[in-house]
Amino acid sequence: METKKNKGNARKIDFYVLLFFLLAFAGWLWEVGLCLVTKQSLVNRGVYYGPYLPIYGVGGLLLWFLLQKFYQKPLVTFLLSAALCSVLEYGASVLLEWKWGMRWWDYSGYFLNLNGRICLLGAVCFGLGGMLLNCYLLPYYMRVYHRIRPGWRLILCGILLAVFVLDITYCAVNPHTGQDIAW
Numbered sequence: 001m002e003t004k005k006n007k008g009n010a011r012k013i014d015f016y017v018l019l020f021f022l023l024a025f026a027g028w029l030w031e032v033g034l035c036l037v038t039k040q041s042l043v044n045r046g047v048y049y050g051p052y053l054p055i056y057g058v059g060g061l062l063l064w065f066l067l068q069k070f071y072q073k074p075l076v077t078f079l080l081s082a083a084l085c086s087v088l089e090y091g092a093s094v095l096l097e098w099k100w101g102m103r104w105w106d107y108s109g110y111f112l113n114l115n116g117r118i119c120l121l122g123a124v125c126f127g128l129g130g131m132l133l134n135c136y137l138l139p140y141y142m143r144v145y146h147r148i149r150p151g152w153r154l155i156l157c158g159i160l161l162a163v164f165v166l167d168i169t170y171c172a173v174n175p176h177t178g179q180d181i182a183w
Contacts, residue, residue, distance in 0.1 A: 014153040015145060019064065020057035021160045022141065023133075027056020047096065047104065048167045049176050055092050059085050063130045064138065074135050081130020082123040089126070093117040100175055 031045040031053060046053045063081055070076045094117070097103050108116035145153070 012150075014150075014157045016061060017157045017161065018145065018153060019141065020054075020061055021052060021164075022057075023060035024052035024054050024057030027053040027059075030056075044176070045104075047100075047176055048164075048171050050163060050167045052164070055088065059088050059126075060133060062088065063134055067130070067134050068138075071134050071138070074131050077134050078127040078131040081134070082127030085126030085130060086118045086123045089122065090114065090117045100177070102177065 028046065028051045032043065035041060035043045035045060044051070048054070062084060066084065067077055067080055070080065093103065093105065103116075106116045107113040107119035107122060110119035110121055112120035148156075
């Protein structure tokens with residue numbers, strides 16, 4: 001994925017900010033779509049009011065940092081993604097329950113679950129998602145990223161970060177705990 005030309009050069013912060021929001025939005029679409037299919041209702045899932053789930057952004061960035069060297073090894077990427085994302089999901093579940101006193105998801109009825117916080121099906125989905133992301137989608141993202149002028153990337157980052165900080169600030173006092181946001 002890295003060429004000799006950019007090897008050793010640090011990526012600009014806007015690369016990571018835009019990737020974070022792209023992945024957080026993709027995760028939100030996944031969760032909303034899943035809820036739409038399984039519960040036949042349109043629900044804004046997550047802790048915040050905006051159309052993003054930061055756990056997907058954090059998880060995607062974590063996979064990028066730790067697994068980019070395996071982008072030509074889909075099976076290794078799958079296995080490591082499943083493991084890393086399961087650890088992240090378990091930790092996020094504990095943190096959210098500790099902070100807000102509620103669970104945003106519960107896999108108690110699923111095969112091979114651990115305290116209802118993670119399960120085998122979730123790990124497989126995260127493994128497939130991580131493999132798809134690192135082996136196929138991130139090379140495409142990098143091409144698109146480089147086509148956007150640096151000034152526009154910075155403006156977009158500023159807008160996204162400002163909205164996100166406002167959402168975080170508001171939710172620190174008024175968390176999004178609406179109908180059906182938790183499984």
